Amino acid sequence: MVQFCKKKYKKNKINFLLKDIDKFKISNCCIISSFYTIQFISPKKRQMLINKIFKGLNWGGAFFMVEKVRGPDARFQDMLNQVYIEYKLSQGFTESQIISKSKSLKGILEPFSTKGNLDLIKRAGFKDVITVFKYGSFEGFLAIK
Numbered sequence: 742m743v744q745f746c747k748k749k750y751k752k753n754k755i756n757f758l759l760k761d762i763d764k765f766k767i768s769n770c771c772i773i774s775s776f777y778t779i780q781f782i783s784p785k786k787r788q789m790l791i792n793k794i795f796k797g798l799n800w801g802g803a804f805f806m807v808e809k810v811r812g813p814d815a816r817f818q819d820m821l822n823q824v825y826i827e828y829k830l831s832q833g834f835t836e837s838q839i840i841s842k843s844k845s846l847k848g849i850l851e852p853f854s855t856k857g858n859l860d861l862i863k864r865a866g867f868k869d870v871i872t873v874f875k876y877g878s879f880e881g882f883l884a885i886k
């Protein structure tokens with residue numbers, strides 16, 4: 742993807758880096774965006790990462806965080822899961838492909854609920870947060886420092 746982007750956007754002044762976010766220094770940023778990535782960071786390290794993002798933003802800077810989210814309780818989680826499975830089937834994926842993807846992500850993709858994500862963002866220091874996108878199990882937050 743990095744090679745692809747470097748080639749595609751060679752005329753733009755954009756740096757594409759392949760780094761582990763845990764080891765990457767964040768400072769003097771106006772916008773930080775994360776699309777379906779924080780859900781892969783170990784839950785025990787997640788708060789430290791959001792704290793680092795808060796610290797790395799300039800005052801008034803924006804953090805866009807889009808994640809797969811769990812439902813607020815078991816019933817809603819079951820409903821969201823069922824709707825998503827039905828959507829995948831309607832898109833032509835087989836039952837075996839759906840189960841195999843779900844098995845491959847077990848213990849790797851660890852979504853938090855909406856509240857879990859908002860708690861992370863607020864504990865880091867953000868006071869102004871809204872949901873800017875929500876579709877089934879997918880939600881985008883905008884937090885402004």
Ligand SMILES: C[S@@+](CC[C@H](N)C(=O)[O-])C[C@H]1O[C@@H](n2cnc3c(N)ncnc32)[C@H](O)[C@@H]1O
Pocket residue numbers: 760761762763775776777778781782
């Ligand atoms: C589901 S993909 C999302 C990719 C892209 N943001 C998008 O929306 O299409 C998850 C991404 O998280 C990245 N990722 C997972 N753990 C990471 C880490 N510790 N540091 C940096 N990136 C990480 C993976 O390399 C992968 O590209």
